[in-house]
Amino acid sequence: MTHPLETEFDVLVCGAGHAGIEAALAAARMGASVLLLTGNLDTVGQMSCNPAIGGIAKGHMVREIDALGGEMAVCADVTGIQYRLLNASKGPAVQAPRVQCDKKAYQLRMKHTLELQENLTLFQATATELVIEKGRAAGCRTNLGVAFRARTIILTTGTFLRGLMHVGDAKTEGGRMGDASAKTLSGSLVRHGIELRRLKTGTPPRLLGRSIDFRALEEQPGDARPTLFAFYDTRGEEDLFHVEQTGEVRPGWIPGTDPVSCWISHTTPESAAIVRENLHRSAMYSGEIEGVGPRYCPSIEDKFVRFADKPRHMVFLEPEGRGTNEFYINGLSTSLPFEVQLRLVRSIPGLEQAVLLRPAYAVEYDFAPPTQLFPSLESRKVENLFFAGQINGTSGYEEAAGQGLVAGVNAVRKGRGEPPVVLGRHQAYLGVLIDDLVTKGTDEPYRMFTSRAEFRLLLNHGSAELRLLDVAAGLGLLPARRLERIRAKAADVDTWTTRLEREGGFADRYRRTRSSDGLPEAFLSLPAAAREEILYRIYYRGYLDRELKQIDRLKELESWLLPPDVDYLALPGLRRESAQKLAALRPATLAQASRISGVNPADLSILAVALKARTVQNHK
Numbered sequence: 001m002t003h004p005l006e007t008e009f010d011v012l013v014c015g016a017g018h019a020g021i022e023a024a025l026a027a028a029r030m031g032a033s034v035l036l037l038t039g040n041l042d043t044v045g046q047m048s049c050n051p052a053i054g055g056i057a058k059g060h061m062v063r064e065i066d067a068l069g070g071e072m073a074v075c076a077d078v079t080g081i082q083y084r085l086l087n088a089s090k091g092p093a094v095q096a097p098r099v100q101c102d103k104k105a106y107q108l109r110m111k112h113t114l115e116l117q118e119n120l121t122l123f124q125a126t127a128t129e130l131v132i133e134k135g136r137a138a139g140c141r142t143n144l145g146v147a148f149r150a151r152t153i154i155l156t157t158g159t160f161l162r163g164l165m166h167v168g169d170a171k172t173e174g175g176r177m178g179d180a181s182a183k184t185l186s187g188s189l190v191r192h193g194i195e196l197r198r199l200k201t202g203t204p205p206r207l208l209g210r211s212i213d214f215r216a217l218e219e220q221p222g223d224a225r226p227t228l229f230a231f232y233d234t235r236g237e238e239d240l241f242h243v244e245q246t247g248e249v250r251p252g253w254i255p256g257t258d259p260v261s262c263w264i265s266h267t268t269p270e271s272a273a274i275v276r277e278n279l280h281r282s283a284m285y286s287g288e289i290e291g292v293g294p295r296y297c298p299s300i301e302d303k304f305v306r307f308a309d310k311p312r313h314m315v316f317l318e319p320e321g322r323g324t325n326e327f328y329i330n331g332l333s334t335s336l337p338f339e340v341q342l343r344l345v346r347s348i349p350g351l352e353q354a355v356l357l358r359p360a361y362a363v364e365y366d367f368a369p370p371t372q373l374f375p376s377l378e379s380r381k382v383e384n385l386f387f388a389g390q391i392n393g394t395s396g397y398e399e400a401a402g403q404g405l406v407a408g409v410n411a412v413r414k415g416r417g418e419p420p421v422v423l424g425r426h427q428a429y430l431g432v433l434i435d436d437l438v439t440k441g442t443d444e445p446y447r448m449f450t451s452r453a454e455f456r457l458l459l460n461h462g463s464a465e466l467r468l469l470d471v472a473a474g475l476g477l478l479p480a481r482r483l484e485r486i487r488a489k490a491a492d493v494d495t496w497t498t499r500l501e502r503e504g505g506f507a508d509r510y511r512r513t514r515s516s517d518g519l520p521e522a523f524l525s526l527p528a529a530a531r532e533e534i535l536y537r538i539y540y541r542g543y544l545d546r547e548l549k550q551i552d553r554l555k556e557l558e559s560w561l562l563p564p565d566v567d568y569l570a571l572p573g574l575r576r577e578s579a580q581k582l583a584a585l586r587p588a589t590l591a592q593a594s595r596i597s598g599v600n601p602a603d604l605s606i607l608a609v610a611l612k613a614r615t616v617q618n619h620k
Helices: 019-031 058-067 071-080 103-116 186-192 267-275 298-307 338-346 397-415 427-438 463-469 469-475 480-502 506-513 529-539 543-557 576-585 590-594 601-619
Strands: 009-014 034-037 052-054 078-085 096-101 121-123 127-132 136-142 147-155 164-169 170-173 197-203 205-209 218-220 262-266 312-318 326-330 356-358 361-368 385-387
Touching: 009 136, 009 356, 009 361, 009 397, 019 071, 019 121, 019 397, 034 147, 052 058, 052 071, 052 186, 052 397, 058 096, 058 356, 058 397, 058 427, 058 463, 071 147, 071 397, 096 103, 096 601, 127 147, 127 186, 147 186, 147 397, 186 197, 267 298, 326 463, 338 356, 385 397, 397 427, 463 469, 463 480, 463 506, 463 529, 469 480, 480 506, 480 529, 506 601, 529 543, 543 590, 590 601
Parallel strands: 009 034, 009 147, 034 121, 147 385
Antiparallel strands: 052 096, 078 096, 127 136, 136 147, 164 170, 164 361, 197 361, 205 326, 205 356, 218 262, 262 312, 312 326
16 A cells, blocks of 8 residues: 555545545445545544434435445444334335434444545545646645645535534534534635535534433334345345454444334423524524525424424434434524523423533535536536535435445546446436436535435335446446346346236236235245335336336437537527526536426427537538
8 A cells, every 4th residue: 555645546535424435435446546535534424413314215315325336325224223114104105214323333334444445545634725737626735734636536525615613603613513624625616716605504402311301202113124225135145244254343233133212302382482582692593694504404493483383393312322322302403502502402391401412503614506517526617526415515414425426436437538427317316316406506405305306106215226237237336246136136026027917917906905915936935125126016007107108208308419519698599598597507418408497498499499400500
């Protein structure tokens, strides 16, 4: 191994949060030499907010990350302390796994995984300035007074770009309580033509568990049989949980062992009065914060203001891990002063004697509007520079990790002169996520929901390996043996779906009754994951066929390639608003143009006519 100062790397990743981890691992596993910089080695993979992975749409993305060779799914599985399948009482189309993790075990396992990864060098330093040569990213300078060089750079800075934390009117520089902000990198980005704006997020207080009166709370146990994120049916015995067989020494345990409960309480009229009396002291309502906050994870101040008719709001007491007595109050994010936070917490049943270990706070930070990116996540402004995670305006560990994996793959491919990998909206929630970001942008922290996907029935969480098989095979991130097992699984699913549709009237009967009576013994001998996918396809066949037809129509629009040199402002008949947006975003296809806010069907017709005329002209 060489020291970071003694080599030029293929890929340099700045930031070792969830995006940076997946970016670095993907690049290294593709055979590239990777340097991963972090301001603090002790917080690699830190879960800054709730130590939970998954949920509706988010759990789907974690399974997609696993299908593509990422690490988040396995790490969450083997450090989980409570597992739940959300919407379990509803149909499989809307179900999604979620796991409450041991915060420190997850973080330590991820750090250890990075340390053991071939081709990857982990180093503690903070990037302070980009090195740009002839319009291309070539490295970065650091707080150590030294520079590191690389062919491609991935920025995964999270909430650290000029991060500023607020507790009431008290302000502290930092991207996370206890960690310093990256103060100078923003200026470097702006100098090279990259626009920055401000966003805001927040986190609740943490409590000492032994100060909680659990007798007053409603218990919320996990599932007796955990639904896991990673696809273990296509892994060998050596890839499962037999730590002693592999010699593995990383933190982790067999999923489902020693589960813990979460607990439910609720705010009271006293809670509402405390918040309303002190709104003027909240950083979010006093004008101290300029960044826009997450709409779908509102602060307790927002809840009492926006939903004033609601008598109370639920809060969830969730343990931070097995080796700590610290509890997270899900649903009580705030930036009120500390003494007000204490009164607010103690107004909640079961928390009358609560001891606060850490205050809640809001953090605002710089992000780069993602319409400045190509679908590969490479910057349109600076060649060889990629962005992933919260710097692109997203929220959530899962959104960050998925972007990181895609950015890592495409950074390697760019360095090798290969075309980028771009996931379609019909292939993955990750495809929906990135297309939304680069096409529509965001003015608030973006969170994935199933409603954002037009083809969500095709994107059920159990099918991730099958629908991403061809992509995964081309990346080289999965072992050959696992690819063989996935292909065999895909063949079984296709064969049995066709057979059960054709023979014995089983399919029609199953769609009417959901009864599995009369299934052939050979079918019942298939692994559970394959059986579940076959039955899913049979039950939703009509809806799935309709979505497949829509995809065929979409492919026609995707085949209309928009040349990068089109002068949209000069096209006759095109509305000026549309022309300006098209000129700024430079969509690659007519389909991508159709998803730009403000571009209507009449605009698309004009573009189609212009493309046909250009094609005819080029043939003369």
